[in-house]
Structures are given as C-alpha cells and as structure tokens.
Amino acid sequence: MASSAGNAPSVGLPAESSRFVGRSRELKQLSNLLTRARLVTVTGVGGAGKTRLALQAARRGRQAFPDGTAYVSVADLQDGELIGQLVAGAMGLTGAMHRWTAELLAVQIGDRRMLLVLDNCEQLVGPCADLVDTLLRVNPRLTILTTSRELLAVPGEHTFPILPLTVPAPDCPLEAFGQYDAVELFVERARSVLPTFELSSSNHRQVAELCRTLDGLPLALELAAVRLRALSLEQIVELLIARPDLLDGARRGGPLRHRTLTASRGWSYDLCEPKEQLLWSRLSVFSGAVELDAAEAICADDDLPAFEIMLLLTSLVDKSILIRDEAEGRVRYRLLQTIRQFGQSILETSPAAVLTWRRRHRDWYLEVVRQTFLDWRTVSRNERLRILCDDIANRLAALEFCVEQPGESVAGLTLASSLYHYS
Numbered sequence: 214m215a216s217s218a219g220n221a222p223s224v225g226l227p228a229e230s231s232r233f234v235g236r237s238r239e240l241k242q243l244s245n246l247l248t249r250a251r252l253v254t255v256t257g258v259g260g261a262g263k264t265r266l267a268l269q270a271a272r273r274g275r276q277a278f279p280d281g282t283a284y285v286s287v288a289d290l291q292d293g294e295l296i297g298q299l300v301a302g303a304m305g306l307t308g309a310m311h312r313w314t315a316e317l318l319a320v321q322i323g324d325r326r327m328l329l330v331l332d333n334c335e336q337l338v339g340p341c342a343d344l345v346d347t348l349l350r351v352n353p354r355l356t357i358l359t360t361s362r363e364l365l366a367v368p369g370e371h372t373f374p375i376l377p378l379t380v381p382a383p384d385c386p387l388e389a390f391g392q393y394d395a396v397e398l399f400v401e402r403a404r405s406v407l408p409t410f411e412l413s414s415s416n417h418r419q420v421a422e423l424c425r426t427l428d429g430l431p432l433a434l435e436l437a438a439v440r441l442r443a444l445s446l447e448q449i450v451e452l453l454i455a456r457p458d459l460l461d462g463a464r465r466g467g468p469l470r471h472r473t474l475t476a477s478r479g480w481s482y483d484l485c486e487p488k489e490q491l492l493w494s495r496l497s498v499f500s501g502a503v504e505l506d507a508a509e510a511i512c513a514d515d516d517l518p519a520f521e522i523m524l525l526l527t528s529l530v531d532k533s534i535l536i537r538d539e540a541e542g543r544v545r546y547r548l549l550q551t552i553r554q555f556g557q558s559i560l561e562t563s564p565a566a567v568l569t570w571r572r573r574h575r576d577w578y579l580e581v582v583r584q585t586f587l588d589w590r591t592v593s594r595n596e597r598l599r600i601l602c603d604d605i606a607n608r609l610a611a612l613e614f615c616v617e618q619p620g621e622s623v624a625g626l627t628l629a630s631s632l633y634h635y636s
C-alpha cells in the first residue's frame with residue numbers, strides 16, 4: 214500500500230478568473246451553515262452560480278479547517294470509480310494505490326479537519342453520494358460542501374438551494390439599481406467587453422429588461438454581455454425574446470456546458486429520465502407558474518399518466534429544472550425563461566405536438582375563466598380576483614393561441630374579457 218503525504222495534505226481552490234459579485238446574504242448563510250453542518254449541497258439551475266458561491270464560501274471559511282481545503286470537480290468525469298482517485302489527489306494523498314475506494318480514502322483521511330468541495334456532482338450523483346456517505350461516517354472531522362443540480366439524498370445532507378440573481382422591477386428608479394446583483398454582474402461583464410460601458414438614465418431600463426428576460430441567471434448575463442461586442446444593448450434586448458439561440462456560441466474558454474445556454478440546458482436534459490424530459494417539454498406551454506392540478510389535467514396522456522405527474526414534478530424540482538414557490542399554503546412550480554425555451558425547442562420538433570399541448574393548455578384556462586364567471590355570485594370577490602390574478606400569464610398565453618389559430622375567436626373573446634375583469 215502506498216503512503217499518504219503526511220500530516221499536511223496539499224490544499225487548493227481554483228483561482229477565480231473574474232470578480233465575484235453580490236450574493237452577500239447567501240454567502241453569510243452558507244458560511245454559517247458550514248460551521249455546523251457536515252454536508253451541505255448547494256443546488257440550483259445550471260449557470261445559477263453554485264460553483265462560484267461554494268468556492269467563495271470555502272475561501273471565506275478556510276480558517277476553520279487547519280488541515281486544509283480540497284477541491285474536486287466531477288463535471289468531466291465519466292467513470293464514478295475515479296472520483297476517489299481525484300479526491301485523493303486533491304487532498305495530497307499520494308501513492309500508487311491500485312484503486313482509491315471510499316473505505317481506503319476514509320482510512321487515509323483519518324481525523325484530519327478538512328473541507329472537501331465536490332463540484333458538479335449531478336453528473337455522477339450516485340457514486341458521489343456513496344463516497345460522501347462513507348467519508349461522513351468514518352471521518353468525524355471532515356466537512357463536505359457539494360454543488361449539484363440534483364440532491365445527493367444521503368443522510369445528514371443540508372440543502373442550500375440558490376435562485377438566480379435579483380433583478381429590478383420595470384418601474385425601479387436608477388438610484389435603486391445598486392441593490393440588484395444581476396445588474397452589477399451584467400455591468401461588470403459589459404465593461405470587460407466595452408470599457409466605456411456605464412449604467413445611466415439612458416440605458417437603465419434596457420439593462421433592467423435584459424436582466425428580467427434572462428431571469429437574473431449569471432451564465433446568461435455573461436453570455437449576453439459578450440454579445441455587446443457585435444450588437445447594441447437595444448438590439449440584444451429586442452432579439453433575446455425571438456432568438457433564444459442569440460446567446461449560443463458567444464464565448465470561448467471555460468467548460469463546454471457554459472459556452473452556450475443550449476449546452477447548459479442540454480446537460481440538465483440529458484440527466485433527466487425520459488418521462489421527466491417529456492413533462493419538461495410539455496410544461497413549456499405554460500407561461501408563468503404551474504399548479505399541480507393544471508399540470509395533471511394538461512400534460513397527462515398514455516405515455517405520462519396523471520398519477521405520475523406529482524412525482525415527476527417533484528423530481529424536476531430536485532433536478533433544479535423547476536422552481537417551487539409556496540405562498541399562502543399553495544405550491545406552484547415555475548420554469549425559468551431559458552429552461553422553458555429549451556423545453557419549447559424540444560416540443561417544436563413536432564409541430565403537431567405543439568398544437569396539441571397548446572390547445573389543451575388553452576382549453577384548461579378557458580374552463581377556469583368560465584367557471585370563475587359561473588361562480589360569480591358564490592365565490593367571494595377576493596377569491597375570484599386571486600384566481601384570475603394568479604393565472605394571468607397563462608391566460609395571456611392561451612389568448613395568444615386563440616389569436617394565432619383560425620376559428621378560435623369565441624374562445625379568444627372569453628379569455629380577453631377575463632383580462633378585463635383582472636384590470
């Protein structure tokens with residue numbers, strides 16, 4: 214058996230190639246969590262900033278780990294058996310070991326007080342979970358921070374879900390822009406492309422719109438900033454809605470899945486089971502939030518039975534495809550715009566499928582409107598308004614369907630009149 218490198222394993226976190234922006238609240242919370250939890254998993258949609266946040270927290274908390282901090286990216290690994298070897302290398306446990314099993318690693322780590330950062334575990338979530346589980350059981354002074362689009366689901370795991378960066382509302386005054394991380398990141402990256410770029414009263418509305426269109430997603434904001442090389446801010450904002458591929462091929466360098474948004478989404482898509490993929494594409498006909506009953510009624514068929522939809526929605530949340538919002542005891546699911554567009558692009562490979570699922574979506578919201586009008590006397594005014602307000606984006610999408618399709622004017626008028634009641 215080979216020898217370990219003694220008591221001072223080499224440590225290291227990858228250097229940052231750009232300035233870390235914002236996230237002060239998350240950074241504080243995550244740093245606190247690392248002082249008391251032994252396994253923390255940062256989850257979130259691809260490109261949300263999990264790796265950057267985890268590295269920042271690891272740097273900040275370094276002092277608490279006198280035996281060092283080790284970093285391993287699992288992103289490009291195909292073979293789960295190699296994770297142990299990478300971890301051993303990152304910890305400075307050298308030697309011609311035939312195979313670094315979890316048990317062997319655990320013995321070598323012993324009672325070192327270390328922080329191990331395992332990055333992008335979704336790629337090999339099962340092998341990562343097995344390794345982490347063993348190390349936590351055997352090495353009492355080891356803390357593990359992982360990032361993953363999907364939970365590891367091992368005992369003792371504390372999840373730390375992150376959302377994209379905060380964005381300003383359409384009516385936000387320029388003076389308040391400083392508090393929005395998405396704006397700060399975009400302006401910072403825009404300056405690296407156009408050194409004279411400034412946030413000003415003449416462009417702040419466009420910057421805000423761009424941040425909102427991209428849901429404050431850091432990866433998307435960076436890719437959009439690169440486009441400033443060739444396009445004006447106005448052009449980018451205008452083109453983004455119609456051409457989701459605008460952000461593809463914008464940059465070189467970095468991991469392949471970060472060169473285009475399509476690649477980032479494709480990475481998540483490939484990690485989904487076929488039924489999850491099917492539901493993702495069908496959910497793309499929704500606009501705004503999705504409720505369980507609507508998803509069951511609209512998206513189910515022989516290939517995707519209604520009784521499975523709830524579990525599939527849960528697994529899409531676990532895989533960071535859907536964001537779960539809860540308010541007043543009601544759970545709704547949300548697709549980020551870029552995730553939705555990817556689902557649409559899959560659905561659009563069959564024009565007949567687009568028509569089917571958009572029609573079913575329209576039928577459901579038309580029925581919601583009809584029921585709300587029928588119940589006009591029995592349902593309280595507030596409840597009625599809540600129903601109509603909650604679904605406004607979906608009713609607009611349903612109305613759009615009626616406008617585009619011949620012979621749908623009666624349904625379109627009913628939907629349009631419900632919008633009148635909303636205003």
Ligand SMILES: Nc1ncnc2c1ncn2[C@@H]1O[C@H](COP(=O)(O)OP(=O)(O)OP(=O)(O)O)[C@@H](O)[C@H]1O
Nearest residue numbers: 232233234236258259260261262263264265431432
């Ligand atoms: N807070 C931040 N400050 C500066 N840059 C950021 C920040 N968050 C994310 N970024 C940048 O956005 C891009 C995506 O971030 P990151 O790699 O951390 O995302 P991720 O959630 O780990 O994505 P994936 O799921 O694909 O691994 C990177 O280029 C990163 O440098």
Ligand SMILES: [Mg+2]
Nearest residue numbers: 263264333360
């Ligand atoms: Mg990452």
